[in-house]
Every structure is written in structure tokens, then in C-alpha cells.
Amino acid sequence: MNWRMIPTLPLLLLLSALDRGCAQVTPPRGCGSNLLAVYYNLCDLDNVWGIVLEAVAAVGIISTLILIVVLLGITPFITDRRKKACVPVQCIFLLGTLGIFGLTFAFIIKLDQKTCYTRVFLWGVLFAICFSCLLAHVWRLLRLVRSGKGPQVCHMLLLVLSLALVQVIIAIEYLVLTSVRFGNLCVYNPRDFTMLLIYVLFLMALTFILSMFTFCGQYRKWKKHGAHIFITMLFSIAIWVVWIVMLVRGNVELNKSPQWDDPTLSIALVSNGWVFIIFYIIPEFRHITCPAKPEDEPAENATPYHQHLGAKGVDNQVFFLEESRDHVNLDNNVPSPRNSNHFPMDNHYVAPQEFSIPRPQTRPNYYPTPLLQDPYLVHQNRQTTF
Known part of the structure; x- marks a missing residue:
């Protein structure tokens, strides 16, 4: 052993101790010493954006669960079958909204190989489910506002599943390609993440x-x-435009990328989830439980007036109405529809005279000449003379 190195041993031991102390990550204020570093955003009191978004997302999860239970509970009390037919699609929509609030935690937790696959796969799939449900509802409304009849429930569910399955295939292909390219590592950048959601933007x-x-x-x-x-x-479009611009350009120009990337995506998830609840689900709950008003729409079982007329024309329709109401007009002396001003008919219509078997009557022997010209009156006169 070299005796010249003995004075430098304490310095080397001190430097090695400092290196080991620097290698250990000090937990932030509010987090326990046994907590992994990837979860620090959930409890860091010095960086409160994670705690705030965590609380808002938790309230959204609880609210969505309550809305699902309420929707299933009020379904038997919905009187309008056309409104009840959309309940399965709205249940799927609420499940997708529940997943969006839950996905927020994957972006609050720091990026690693576990959260990477969750982020890449579930973001597009969950939003594809929600927007597919809205698109199926729009398709149903387009038919209801014109004919009063909508598509069947099975057709709407098939449409939702088909549209969402496309995004599932896109996400799986992306994960497989990146895993093969980078050796089973999930890697993505903001531009790739945005390009992965083109189909959702189309929906x-x-x-x-x-x-x-x-x-x-x-x-x-x-x-x-x-x-x-x-x-x-x-x-929703406004929220997506803001977070895409911030993720792709804004954070880079402000020199805040990647520090602001996760907060930007987390805020977008929470905001869009609450937009779904406030502007769609809650108003829908109000209208599906309200009874239908007669003045809101024409009678659905009544045939329009122009279909009754068809090729018959106005005159033929008048005779049709006269034949169906003859017995009412004759018994109650109600004017015939021919007297109505709505039809170009003669207003001097006289109800037909009832003919019956002639009865003997006592009448004077004087009969004016004009009356004898009527064969019926002549026959009546002959009967009375005998």
C-alpha cells in the first residue's frame, strides 16, 4: 500500500458518500419516502397540478357511476319507446366517459413502459367509443325529425361497435410496429400521438x-x-384544437416541452369528460323522462290530409266525405261538407227528400194544375180519392 495515498482516503470516502446521496431521489413535500418516483405528481404539494386534476377526475368518476345507476333505474319509467331505444347507446357512452376520467391518472403518473401502452391505446379507443355513440344518436335523430321513426337498437349498437373497432385496429397496429422497431419499447412523440388520432378527428x-x-x-x-x-x-372540437396546438407547437416554442406535455393532456381529458356530462348526459336525462307534448310534433298515427286526397282531387274527396257522413247529416240535420266554404261547391244544396210508401190522407179536392203534373203527387191524389 502506498503511504502517500493515506491522506487522500477520507476525501475519497466523502466524495463517494456524496455521490450516493445525490443518486437517491428526495421525495417532494407531501409524498412518503417509500413511494415510487413515478407517483410523485399525485401527492406533490409543491407542484399541485397533479393533485388538482386528480381530484377533478375522481369527482368525474363518482358522478359518472351515479349517472349510470340513475339511467338504469329510470329506464323502466320511460314511457316513450323511441326515447328508451337510445338508452343502451347512452350506457356505452357513459362507460366511455368513465374510462376517460380514469385515463387521466395515466397522464398524471410519470411516463414509463407501463403507462405508455395505456396512454397510446386507450386515448383513441375511449374517445372513438364516445364519438361513435354520439354519431349513432345523430343518425337516429336524422330519421326521427323527418319521419318520426328511428332505426332499431341492434343497428345502433352495431354501428357503435363497428366505428370503435376501427380505432382499436389502428392503435394495435401502431403498438406492434413501434415495438418491433424499437425492441419491445413503447416510444412516441407528440406528432406521432396526434397522427394516431386522425380517425377520431374524422368521427x-x-x-x-x-x-x-x-x-x-x-x-x-x-x-x-x-x-x-x-x-x-x-x-369538444375547441378543446381538441387547443391541446393539439399546445402539444405540437405551443410547449415547444415556450421551451416547456416535455414538462407541460402531461399536464396539457390531463387537462384535455378532464375537460372533455365534463363537457360530455354537462352538455349531453344531464340534458338528455331531463328530456327522456319528460312526457311528450302534443304540440311538439304532429300526430304520428294520423295520415296527412294530402295522402287522403291523393289522385282523387278535391271534388272526389267531397263525395267520399258525403257518403261516409250521410246518416249523420240526415238524422241530425247537420250541414253537409258541400256547404263548407273550403270547397268550390254550390252553397244552395238541399238535402234529398225521403221517400216512403204513400199513405191515405185527407186532403182538399182542389189540386192546382201545376201539382198534378208531378207523377208522384198524381199517384198520391188518386190514393186519397179512393
Whole structure:
């Protein structure tokens, strides 16, 4: 052993102790010493954005669960079958909203290999489920506002599953390709994450455009449901435009990427989830439980007047009504529809005279000449003379 190195041993031991102390991560204020570093955003009191979003997402989860129970409870009391037919789609929509609030925690927790797959796969799939439900509801409303009859429940469910399955396939293909390329590692950047959601953006745009056509139609009460979807999609598009711009350009230009990437995505999830509840689910609960008003829409079982007329014309329709109401007009002396000013007929219509078997009557022997010219009166006169 070199005796010249003995004075430097305490310094080396001190430096090695400092290195070990620096390697250990000090837990922030509010977090326990045994907590893993990836969960620090859930309890860091010095960086409260995680705690705030965690609380808002938890309230959203509880509210969504309550709404699911309420929807299932009021379903037997919905009198209108056409409103009840949309309940299964709305249940799927609430399940998708519940998943969106739950996904917020995956973005509050720091990125690792476990949360990476959850983020990449579930973001697009959950939003595809929600927007597919809204699109199926819009399709139903487009038929209800025009004919008063909508598609069957099985057709709506098939549409929702088909549209959501497309995003599932896209997400699986992306994860498989990136895993093969980077050696079973989940890696993504903001631009790739945005490009992965192009199909969801297409569903949003299609639902928003079709929701505007629900305002046209003779069955007015269904337009309220179309207004709910229109407002929901308007706010959702605004939220998506903001978070995409911030994620792709804003955070980079402000030199806050990647520090602000997770808060941006978390805020977008929580905001969009509450938009679904406030502007779509709660108003829908109010309208599906209200009884239908007669003045909101024309009678659904009544045949329109122009279909009665058809190729018969106005005159033929008058005779048709006269034949069906002859016995009422004759017994109660009610004027015939021919006397109505709505039809171009003669107003001097006289009800037909009833003929019966002639009876002997005592009448004077004087008969004016004009009366004898009537064969019926001549026959009546002959009977009375005998």
C-alpha cells in the first residue's frame, strides 16, 4: 500500500458518500419516502397540478357511476319507446366517459413502459367509443325529425361497435410496429400521438356536421336532442384544437416541452369528460323522462290530409266525405261538407227528400194544375180519392 495515498482516503470516502446521496431521489413535500418516483405528481404539494386534476377526475368518476345507476333505474319509467331505444347507446357512452376520467391518472403518473401502452391505446379507443355513440344518436335523430321513426337498437349498437373497432385496429397496429422497431419499447412523440388520432378527428367532424341537419324536420321535439349533441361537439372540437396546438407547437416554442406535455393532456381529458356530462348526459336525462307534448310534433298515427286526397282531387274527396257522413247529416240535420266554404261547391244544396210508401190522407179536392203534373203527387191524389 502506498503511504502517500493515506491522506487522500477520507476525501475519497466523502466524495463517494456524496455521490450516493445525490443518486437517491428526495421525495417532494407531501409524498412518503417509500413511494415510487413515478407517483410523485399525485401527492406533490409543491407542484399541485397533479393533485388538482386528480381530484377533478375522481369527482368525474363518482358522478359518472351515479349517472349510470340513475339511467338504469329510470329506464323502466320511460314511457316513450323511441326515447328508451337510445338508452343502451347512452350506457356505452357513459362507460366511455368513465374510462376517460380514469385515463387521466395515466397522464398524471410519470411516463414509463407501463403507462405508455395505456396512454397510446386507450386515448383513441375511449374517445372513438364516445364519438361513435354520439354519431349513432345523430343518425337516429336524422330519421326521427323527418319521419318520426328511428332505426332499431341492434343497428345502433352495431354501428357503435363497428366505428370503435376501427380505432382499436389502428392503435394495435401502431403498438406492434413501434415495438418491433424499437425492441419491445413503447416510444412516441407528440406528432406521432396526434397522427394516431386522425380517425377520431374524422368521427368528431362527421358528428358535428350531421348534428346541424337535425334542426331540419317536422318533428320538433327531437331537435332538442340534436342541439345537445351540437353543443357537445362544438366544445369538444375547441378543446381538441387547443391541446393539439399546445402539444405540437405551443410547449415547444415556450421551451416547456416535455414538462407541460402531461399536464396539457390531463387537462384535455378532464375537460372533455365534463363537457360530455354537462352538455349531453344531464340534458338528455331531463328530456327522456319528460312526457311528450302534443304540440311538439304532429300526430304520428294520423295520415296527412294530402295522402287522403291523393289522385282523387278535391271534388272526389267531397263525395267520399258525403257518403261516409250521410246518416249523420240526415238524422241530425247537420250541414253537409258541400256547404263548407273550403270547397268550390254550390252553397244552395238541399238535402234529398225521403221517400216512403204513400199513405191515405185527407186532403182538399182542389189540386192546382201545376201539382198534378208531378207523377208522384198524381199517384198520391188518386190514393186519397179512393
